[in-house]
Amino acid sequence: MTEQAGPKELVSHVVGAERAGFDFSVVSDHAFPWLDSQGTRSVRVERPGAAAQATSRIPLMTYVTCPTFRYHPAVVAQKAATMQLLSEGRFRLGLGSGENLNEHIVGAGRPAAHVRLEMLEEAVDIIRRLFAGGYVSHHGAHFDVENARLWDLPDEPPAIGIAVSGPRSCGLAGRHGDLVIATEPKAELLRTFDAHGGAGKPRVGQLPVCYDPDRGAAAARAHDRFRSALGGWRVNAELPGPAGFNRAAQRTRPEDVAEAVPCGDDVDAFVLDWAASDLLPALRTL
Structure with a gap:
């Protein structure tokens, strides 16, 4: 929970989790806390990078990055490829359509949910094309990419997880994701994911606890x-x-x-x- 701890603490948490035997870790990618009492935000990109250098085994994933407003998808692809190299193959790129809480800061407005999902689908396509290597140019409904290339590519690109909240996002995740991310415990989300090509793909679920x-x-x-x-x-x-x-x-x-x-x-x-x-x-x- 990056809303409750500073950057140094967060890295120490991942180190401690690896020592304790945890087999997975995720980090949120937000610009704001939900509540003032949480009270902290730090730049997401540096946190998993530092964690990758401080650990050797535990997998790392963004939970989740929005590649459509604060970040251009070409920038997300570059940072994700770098994370995969730093972590020696332990990184997963979790993507989602974004929350107003975090994306409003760039002043791009808040389009309807179906438009946000269209943007996400286009962004995932751009990211995958850049992961494949070579030069990429793209002029789509929502994004432009001009002669871009990732110069440092891992042997295996990061797996892409897509967060779901309803039928449309489940369909997108089933078609375009390597795994699904469900932050609410609703089995119908995963049934819809399976029905649109997700059957057999990994899935990540969330249950908050307070110890x-x-x-x-x-x-x-x-x-x-x-x-x-x-x-x-x-x-x-x-x-x-x-x-x-x-x-x-x-x-x-x-x-x-x-x-x-x-x-x-x-x-x-x-x-x-x-x-x-x-x-x-x-x-x-x-």
């Missing part, structure tokens, strides 16, 4: 830092800043968050909560 030996302290911290998440993707993708998230969650109680986010130090309870989620049956291929 503390004192369950009450964990619930209070989860409420302070994560109450905004209970609004769901349709809310979270559209609000432009922490003030809006604070207002949207002003009536959310600590017990409401504790029901949605497992809190405390009982790992068995975390596993049971995950096993009870709607997403688990579709995630067994991970």
